[in-house]
Amino acid sequence: MRFPRARMIVGRLVMGALGAAALPAAADVKLPRLVSDHMILQRDRPVRIWGTAAAGEAVQVRFRDHEAKTETGADGRWEVWLPASAAGGPFDLTVAGPTNVTVVTDVLVGDVWVGSGQSNMGRVMTLVTDAEQEIARANDPRIRLFTVPRLVSETPVDDMGRDAQWAATTPETIKNFSAVSYFFARTLRRERDVPIGLVHASWGGSPAEGWVPAAAMRSDAAFTPLLWQWSRTLSDYPGAKSRYDKQKAEWDELAALAKAQGKKEPSNPPTSPRGMGSHWTPGGLYGGMIAPLTPFTIRGVLWYQGESNAQPQRSGTEYRRLFATLIESWREQWNQGAFPFLFVQLANYKAVQETPSESAWAELREAQAAALALPNTGMAVTIDIGEADDIHPKNKQDVGLRLALAARSMAYGDRVVASGPLFDAVIPEGARLRVRFRHVGSGLVVKGDRLREFAVAGRDRKFVWADARLDGDSVIVSSPSVADPVAVRYAWADNPAATLYNREGLPAAPFRSDEWPYRGETP
Helix, strand or coil: CCCCCHHHHHHHHHHHHHCHHHCCCCCCCECCCCCCCCCEEECCCCEEEEEECCCCCEEEEEECCEEEEEECCCCCEEEEEECCCCCEEEEEEEEECCCCEEEEEEEEEEEEEEEEECHHHHCEHHHCCCHHHHHHCCCEEEEEEEECCCCCCCCCCCCCCCCCCEEEECHHHHCCCEHHHHHHHHHHHHHCCCCEEEEEEECCCCCHHHCCCHHHHHCCHHHHHHHHHHHHHHHHHHHHHHHHHHHHHHHHHHHHHHHHCCCCCCCCCCCCCCCCCCCCCCCHHHHHHHHHHCCCCCCEEEEECCHHHCCCCCCHHHHHHHHHHHHHHHHHHHCCCCCCEEEECCCCCCCCCCCCCCCHHHHHHHHHHHHHHCCCEEEECCCCCCECCECCCCCCHHHHHHHHHHHHHHCCCCCCCCCCCEEEEEEEECCEEEEEEECCCCCEEECCCCCCCEEEECCCCCEEECEEEEECCEEEEEECCECCCCEEEECCCCCCCCCEEECCCCECCCEECCCCCCCCCCC
């Protein structure tokens, strides 16, 4: 089948304008924002191209040496599948209907990765370490960038704002793009000569439940308390908003007075309450920002989120269920099988704890690590690159590098050490415990003067700092104050010191050997 030439389409449009009453209603074929100039299509896999037109209209698609045709359904939607093709480009993709022809230009074929989460995923290049130099050398036309506009919608939407567009990486386009995603792509580009497409969808301060499909949460009784609490938040909103307006007016008055007197404005301005349209809406960010992406064939997902759920009133048990549901439901909605899902474990943050104690951040990290039990998941440990007084660490280069190592191992089959040591087992040896690890690489090493952050406890569940030393690929821990240790923890704190690594320079993930209840949970 051959496509009609553009001038033939124009001729038909003129005839339609002259004799509209005699011709059936027609509508231009339209494409979603993801299918637009400068995009990257996933290599080596069948690719869906989709859009809308009037019901019952014929649509033809041509890409490289393949042509496909279909007819729109009663709802005006259509889709075709293009066969798997090798990396390359640029190419044109042509889509023709009865009334118009659209040519999508400068299309590359490579690997497409979706990066999502909250503010650390969204942290832009202007705010990272060595930002000026990094931006200046970010000039790779084969890394393509696409930012999903922010939208809250409990009902999944089909498309996004018309301003969303693909762009090649230049110092100008990269400035306000996700640094983690870019550094990930840059590392991959150094290892393999294929184009990389980055689709960025994040929202600062968002909780995990915002990114889980609402239907998935409603179908799981474990989320009933969370949904009930959100319902209560909405019902309390009018009163909360009234109180906020009063407090904000008072704060604004004090701020204006301070400015007039040449003083600093008062700290801690009141926080606007959450209500309808908030990014805390369960399922709202999935429906508005992820659902429109699910028809697009991808290589995998990058995820950096958890800070909003690492709160004293939240539970690691809750996040464990939320995160697993998020991963499994995204894979179900994309319908591409268990694609690689790579995530960042929370960095060290806040004040240093002088004695072994409980930690909401440690619980959240453990809940994240539990997702490694799902197939094709990988974790980038960042326990050594956080900042005590900044929830947004500036070192995003190492975050991207460690995610890329996980991708190289899992998605590309490279023989690389992709992880730091992970807890495997604990073996009692009298008054001491032997801790064994997986992913030791070429061996365990100590960073600093000695191993720190190991703690042991007896059956009384009271942890004390332990003496720790390497013994081959194991760590031996003990304490003179615990004659019969039964449990060991490492880096179980908000802001621990990372001291255990493998020789490849990757830090060990925090862990605990016990399964004692989290804070506030019933034994």
